[in-house]
Amino acid sequence: MLIYSQSPLYSIEKIQSLDEKTSVSIEGTVAEIKPEEEVKLKRKRTKEKLQKFQLRDETRSIWITLWRKDTEQLRGTSVGDFVRVINLKTNWYHKTLSLNSTDYTRIYKVQSAAVQNVTVKIEGVIKAGGMESELEVEINHQLNTFIMSSRLLADALGIKLQGDFEDKLLEMLPFTGKAEIQGNRILKLQKKSKPMRI
Structure with a gap:
């Protein structure tokens, strides 16, 4: 098993004060999972798979976007599961913060939903x-x-x-x-x- 170094673990509230493209790790309860979809990228003129899910901790909630093969990591994950997601990048778009997966993003299930x-x-x-x-x-x-x-x-x-x-x-x-x-x-x-x- 490969061991990935982990970017610092932050609360969602703390992430709100970080700059664009800061490396972060986060943990919380899965609040919502959107269906997988394909989007057309303007720069590359190709279609890419993406899947979004919402994570909630004791401070706030935030949307995480998984790209390409990273979408497979959500299989077996349910709303209500408590997970740790490592090595994400902050993404600011129209004053709204979300997190994007990287080549080193991993999702670890800490506790399954009841x-x-x-x-x-x-x-x-x-x-x-x-x-x-x-x-x-x-x-x-x-x-x-x-x-x-x-x-x-x-x-x-x-x-x-x-x-x-x-x-x-x-x-x-x-x-x-x-x-x-x-x-x-x-x-x-x-x-x-x-x-x-x-």
Whole structure:
């Protein structure tokens, strides 16, 4: 295993007072994870992968942008996880501070989000892919975005993953069930059984 030297660890509040392109490390709780996207870069005239996530500590919250292969480091990370992210660069844009990944950025999970058993109502589909699906889910009268393995989702709903999976999925909605969640990820899902009438 390679050991990377770590730039100084700062609070988000302290980072607000640093200059552009200062090397920093940070730790906190993952508050939000945006889907991976491709952007066209003006200078290089190429498309690059990026993914943003928000980190919150006891002082404030800040957006971190992971570029290219660094996006893979977010796999297995959920909202609610406590992580340390090392070797980032500060980026000021229109008086707003964010952090960008570098070739030496690494994400270390310090503590995973707690697993909870809840009743969910799947209201909509943002994206249904072969591997994962992004869903609009209502829990306790609040609508949130959750990610779930498409295979587990298909099994829970009793539909096939092949063909027009997204269309079949939409026909089944809204769907209410019991779920095991961790952060913004649904780990297990089963249809809520109806009470028996006597």
